[in-house]
Amino acid sequence: MSSDEKVPKTQLDDVLKQFGMFGRYHSKLILLIGLAYASNAAFCANYIFAAEHVEYRCKDETFAINKCGVINGSRCTEWVYEKEDSFMAEYDLACQDWKRTLVGTIRSVAYMFGLLFVGPLSDRIGRKKALVLTGMTGGVLGIVKSFSPNYASYMVLEFLESAFGDSCSPVYILNVEIVTTKKRVPFYVICGIGYAIGGVIQAFIAWQVPDWRNFLRVLYAPALLFFLYLYLLDESPRWLLTKGRKNEAVAIIKKMAKTNKITVEEKTLDGLVRDTDGDNDLGFRSVLKSTFTSITLFKRFIVCVIWWITSTFVNYGLTIASVTLQGNRYLNFAIVSVVDLPGYFMVMYILMNYRRKIPLIITFFIGGAFCVGQPFLPLYLAWLSITMFMIGKLMASMFFMMTYMYTSELFPTYTRNSMHALCSSLGRIGSIAAPQMPLLAPIWTGLPALIFGITSLVAGLATFLVPDTANDALPDTVKEAEALGKEKPKAIGNAPENLDKSGVRNRSFEWTE
Known part of the structure; x- marks a missing residue:
């Protein structure tokens, strides 16, 4: 092609239309993204089982009827818990149910502030790197959280893990950017099955591992494998194009085509643009x-x-x-x-x-x-x-x-x-x-x-x-x-x-x- 000949502009959606949603490349993506969603679902609601409510009574039988009240000017000072290895028993939270429910609230507060960091980070360093970084951070902090010696340290680690260890935002954006407009909905929905699977897995682990510390360790340990996504996952071509990194975007598209055994014309890739108006x-x-x-x-x-x-x-x-x-x-939660x-x-x-x-x-x-x-x-x-x-x-x-x-x-x-x-x-x-x-x-x-x-x-x-x-x-x-x-203006000569x-x-x- 001569230097004077103009290369026709190509939009990314026009290129992505050539890829089937169930081709080898996108099938692997469904698995990887679905696993990320599953881990996110399990981590977000871990406190429901880790900090579950257990029954308790005052060791002094005088307080049998009014266990949390005042009797003759005194209160109960020693408690017996239904599960002595529970979160409530270890941190002695009898008659302080608000401290137990506060775990979920603190997690959400942290997540709210963390998204203000994770969102811009994903737009700056890319969807893949943000996913790996947050996924591994969540796994490490989740495991460390299981060793908390007291309630205060647990709450601090709960905050940090939720704020900087949640990978849902970057993986979701990658999910919707990697396919064409027509396939955006079904591809997201199929990957989203991971959320339900994550909930079922969490309930099963909680059922089989009743000790709350071991439950957290078993739940979070697989997140350490997120580093493998550096090699298994590709960056979003849409994000690369908006950053002016066209060669990298084209290389990924060629990889997609090779994996799916299809051919994408060179002139189509040469004209690939995303007009961002500066x-x-x-x-x-x-x-x-x-x-x-x-x-x-x-x-x-x-x-x-x-x-x-x-x-x-x-x-x-x-x-x-x-x-x-x-x-x-556990069955109710799974259902x-x-x-x-x-x-x-x-x-x-x-x-x-x-x-x-x-x-x-x-x-x-x-x-x-x-x-x-x-x-x-x-x-x-x-x-x-x-x-x-x-x-x-x-x-x-x-x-x-x-x-x-x-x-x-x-x-x-x-x-x-x-x-x-x-x-x-x-x-x-x-x-x-x-x-x-x-x-x-x-x-x-x-x-x-x-x-x-x-x-x-x-x-x-x-x-x-x-x-x-x-x-x-x-x-x-x-x-x-x-x-x-x-x-939109009606197309000339071709019906929508x-x-x-x-x-x-x-x-x-x-x-x-």
Whole structure:
């Protein structure tokens, strides 16, 4: 090709369309990303079993009836615990249940602040390096946490592990950036099965390893293998292109093609671009400022924060409540995790056929209605109460998954991970409050569920304020992000492919390669 001949520009999505979602390369990615999600799910809720509630009584039988009260001007000073090797027994937390629930709250507070570090770190050093760094940090600190000599040191390590050892944000962004727009939803959903698997594995470990210190060691030890991801995983080509590292992005795409035994034309790779309107020349603060000075994007940011607060609050709240249901607590927790599986595939089908906005609104409303209605059921209808609980949890997992996807599609590439992490970080206000909800049960047993329901209904109403993104490629610039949901000019000579009556392109997604 002569130097005077112009190379036609090629968008990354046009290249990624050539790769099947179940080819060898992406099949390996599903496994690696799914394992990362599984570890994240297990670590995030470890306190439910590590710091579980155990029954206790005062050693002095005088306090048998009023064990935590004052009798004749004195209080109980020595306790007998149902499990002497439990978290509560070792740290002597009798009559201080707030210290036990504070573990979950501290974890969420730390995660909220940690995302402000992890998100920008991922945008700066890349998705792969951020995943490896946070994954291994979480494993090391989790194991060290199991050796805590006292309650204070445990809480410090819980904070550090949650703040700097959570790999979910970078692995999720890599998840949605490595495939084309059409395959974004199914690829994320299939990888997301790892969340459910992680919950089941956690319950099994807790069941088989009742000692809380050994439970933490067995749970966190596999995270030390995250260093292997340096060799098993590739960086996001989309991120490399936004950083001006085109040669590295092209090399990865060639590797993908070789693995899948397909051919990508050289002229296509030569013309590969991601137009960022000069954003690459700006610092992170400048790009972030350009995002927030856009009234349109700032409004979306507020709505996303509402989504995240609701999603974390309701999901964590219902997950914590699952171990209080009748029956085996470990099986109940595993069942609640498995309930999420049909939700994943329901989300995939819905988002591929019925856009983003309306399905999210509907799941918020249905979940809210079931949570609000559950406390008012007759006490003798236990089966109906549990059914409503499971449906409410199913809806909660669905709108949490939609929130993850929707948020990442509303902001430009250069700040996508940072904005996603910021929304998730502020949204942890919900998971901060969730562990404290059991403390409201003595006021009225149905109060926590009622609060979960009302919060879901409010989030559903807020969703009316954002555009739909079903037919749009991931935006790279603020200008492209602002244009999301706006009517595009009709193509000349070619009808838009795969459009159904609702205008959704993805309806005819093909599972075959």
